[in-house]
Amino acid sequence: MSLEIDKAVCDQCGTCISVCPLDALELTTELRVDVAKCIVCRNCVKVCPVGALRT
Numbered sequence: 001m002s003l004e005i006d007k008a009v010c011d012q013c014g015t016c017i018s019v020c021p022l023d024a025l026e027l028t029t030e031l032r033v034d035v036a037k038c039i040v041c042r043n044c045v046k047v048c049p050v051g052a053l054r055t
């Protein structure tokens with residue numbers, strides 16, 4: 001299981017970044033996840049207002 005980002009849906013609000021305990025999310029030109037850091041806790045999935053994240 002891994003975190004998937006629907007880039008067509010993400011509006012780059014940055015909300016998910018602030019709830020990641022491992023600092024695995026990065027927003028540059030688009031949102032990216034560092035899969036080596038992500039423990040799939042789903043904190044980010046729960047807070048995304050537009051449902052752009054899934055596992």
Ligand code: SF4
Nearest residue numbers: 020038039041042044
């Ligand atoms: S699932 Fe958890 S560890 Fe992975 S990016 Fe989201 S908040 Fe961070």
Ligand code: SF4
Nearest residue numbers: 010011013014016048
């Ligand atoms: S909370 Fe959702 S819409 Fe906002 S940056 Fe994260 S994935 Fe994108």
